[in-house]
Amino acid sequence: MLYGVCGTHRSGKTTAAKLLAEQLGIEFLDSSFDVAKKFGYNPVGDLSLTDRLAMQILVLEDHIEKLKAAPRPLVTDRTPLDYFAYTLAQFGMMSHQQTEPRILEAAHAFAQKCLEETKTYYDMVFVLDPLTVYTPDPSKATPVANPAFQLHIHALIHGAVSQIHREINYAMVPVMPLQDRVDFIAQQIVERMNDIDDLRQVEGMH
Template sequence: MNRFGISGAHKSGKTTLAKHVASKWRMKYVDMRLSEVLRAFGASPNEIIPFADRLNIQQNMVKHCINLLDEADTNYITDRTFIDVAAYTLSYMPHAVSDIESETVKLIINQCYQAQYAFFDKLIVVGNGFEPPKAPDAHEKAAYSWAWNFQLQAIIKGLVLNGNMKCPVSFIGDQISGLAARNDKIDTIIAEAQRDAALERLIH
């Protein structure tokens, strides 16, 4: 078991944790670079765009992530996963959508579930433990909103608790808010996952 991914709401510390894991456990850090897909379509995270256009972008994000992970091969940690793509897709969905849009959402969600299982041995969901300081490139990222983040966190939890989720999941709860405590928790998760995988190999 050596393909790990971190999911969580915006500014929940995913990249910081992923870089820590990559350094300590000698894994390849894969920056999923989802903002590149937005820029390719002339959009920005803070821009309000028609939902049909948003769905087109989300479909291309799935393809983008698959291409990145195909190149990564194995032994990696990512700072976002297909579950994040699915969650953002749902978070942007208005109350009233067309039948075609509804079917497209269903297609994206199913693709995300399938790709999550295909490319990851373990998903680690990070809670909203803290709001990090404003980054220099903050204008290129979605603006922080407690309400929207809470919604994203609820959507992510709903996605991973759904019966279609086949990839194993561990959680780092909101109560673990300090960086050192989060690092310790994710180290424990990685160690236990690798130990269990080693035992499984011995058994079989």
């Protein structure tokens, strides 16, 4: 079973996912966007659309390889829906003036791949609403405080979920105290696991 916590930067994904893993006694996979640095990219730097897309493709591939190698049950602090959002956030109405048509087509194909990978690997995803206070972490590659961009990412993740909401299990997690957030997610997971056990028992009777 694979569970993903997703959301905009500084929404508490990693903190919540780590506590969730500890509380449920399952494995945690840190999917920090800092992984982009090992490929030679600064994810919060001024990249061209071509380089931004190339970076995201590598980061998604790295994420999927780690998922394949990790034990189950597992919780991650990012999902392909995050990569979907952070890629499309860079493309706008005038992007055709900034790059080649093949890059625009490749970005669209990448977004579709993110949706497919989410459906393929994740049993359930949890979308965290942004925290009311944005606190930059200088130790990590996170954008500076920019509420409009943060809201943009959040909206794109919601949009990604809407594309596949009939094909995945998901829950929206509102802003609340950290432990309440973790308890909310844990309850959803336990209920999901109980539903699967009930289904297996029914199938075993036939």
